[in-house]
Amino acid sequence: MLDQALVADAAGRPIRQPGRTASRDWDEVQDFCSRVYMPYRVRPLGHNLDPDATMRQARVGGVIVTRFAYGVPIHLDTFDPAAGNILVLNTLAGALRHKLDRSAAAVTGPGDSFVVDCSRTDYWLDGDGDHLQLNLTIPHDLIAGVAHRWFGFVPDDRLWTRRLAFGGQGSRWQALLSYVARSIGADGRCAGAMERHLEELICVDLLDAWAAGAGLRLADGARAAAPRYVREAEAILESEAREAPTIGAVAARVGVSARTLSNGFQRFRGISPRAFLRDRRLEGVRADLERAAPGETVTSVATGWGFANLGAMAGAYRQRFGEPPSATLARGHRRG
Structure with a gap:
């Protein structure tokens, strides 16, 4: 279903790209990766290896979608938390090995996905020489905002620090990726309101799968869990x-100090x-x-x-x- 993702649109027309779609130059490849993912360190797993990279990209609202491969075995680590990004690595071919916790790793093959919030936890991965990915880069603030709109609260680090393998061939997530890929036009964008719809759909479906894998129920964190003054302040804002x-005026109207209101929102x-x-x-x-x-x-x-x-x-x-x-x-x- 994803063989032509970011290569051709649903009508078979080539999807235009803003730059080169292949490279054998490490600096050029890392410049691309720093822009679409975040700065990190890469090490080829072999001597005198040059990349044979695939580099394609598109946007779905605030989500960057990439079709990417280094073309050689690699190890990646030291992902920059300041970039504030979540990575969803969806394997099309080959295999990746991901850090899961201190002593365990997860291997993803074709059809499998892995999510990690690099703004909240450390991460490394190994990729074999045949790996090919359809990756998503999602700003943490974007998905936190979606969580708030849909579930009435922003999950805490029990979710964001959980590294998770999920999806699989025939899964709902794979079907969604196919739908997203087929919705991207020859100009590399989605049409009109479809872009916002897909951005929201990606974030909600990811939150659902992520929370299930972390053993959390997002419905349990409904608005009622927050104190009265937070809910009233939200309604005013x-x-x-x-x-x-x-914020000071809103705090006074709900009967608390500005500091108490700020602490309540953060918590x-x-x-x-x-x-x-x-x-x-x-x-x-x-x-x-x-x-x-x-x-x-x-x-x-x-x-x-x-x-x-x-x-x-x-x-x-x-x-x-x-x-x-x-x-x-x-x-x-x-x-x-």
Whole structure:
């Protein structure tokens, strides 16, 4: 099902790439990997080995999808936690051996997947010379936001530090990967609202499989688990996001100090109240850009949602949705 993933679209048209799709130069290959995954250390498992790399990429919202192989046996370690990324390594051919815990490793072959949050735990892997991957790079903050929207809370490190092998031939996850791959067009993107739908679907399905493998029930962490003041503050921040109320003012309205409110959000939601508000405002900006009337601009929409620093807003928007706000606006104008 994934033989042509990122090579050709569902109609058989070649999928355009922003750069080279193959390389035998270590520096070029590592530059690609640093951009689409994160900085890390690679060591070939042999003497005088040059790569014969496959390097293809596409975006599904904030998720980077890659078709990748080194073409030689390798060992990878020292993944940079500051990049803030989760890796989902889906094996198409060959095999990978992954760090599972201090004394155990997991081997994945064709059809198998492995997830690790490199922003929360260390990791290494060995790949044989025949490995070929269809990998996903997902920002931790993106999937944490999806968890909050769907389940009412952000899981703690019992989930994020769990390295997990999952999937398998015929699994729901494999079917989803096939659906995602077939939804990517010749331009390397998904059409319109489909992109957001797929981004959400990837994150929710991954969270479900990850939590099941970690022995956690996401439904048990529902909103009711948080204290009253956190739930009330969320309701205020959601309903008044456009006015961008101060955290101190919200804290006073729910009867606690700003420090208590911030500590409550961090404990029960895994994010700060300010980050929660920022995410709601970014979602509002995106919704308005998608239905913008002729003559509306990114500036007019963003300032209407309380953003004063448009450069910072644009950077956060691109990180959250995988495209600049101008691209969303252009798509909205075309539909209008």
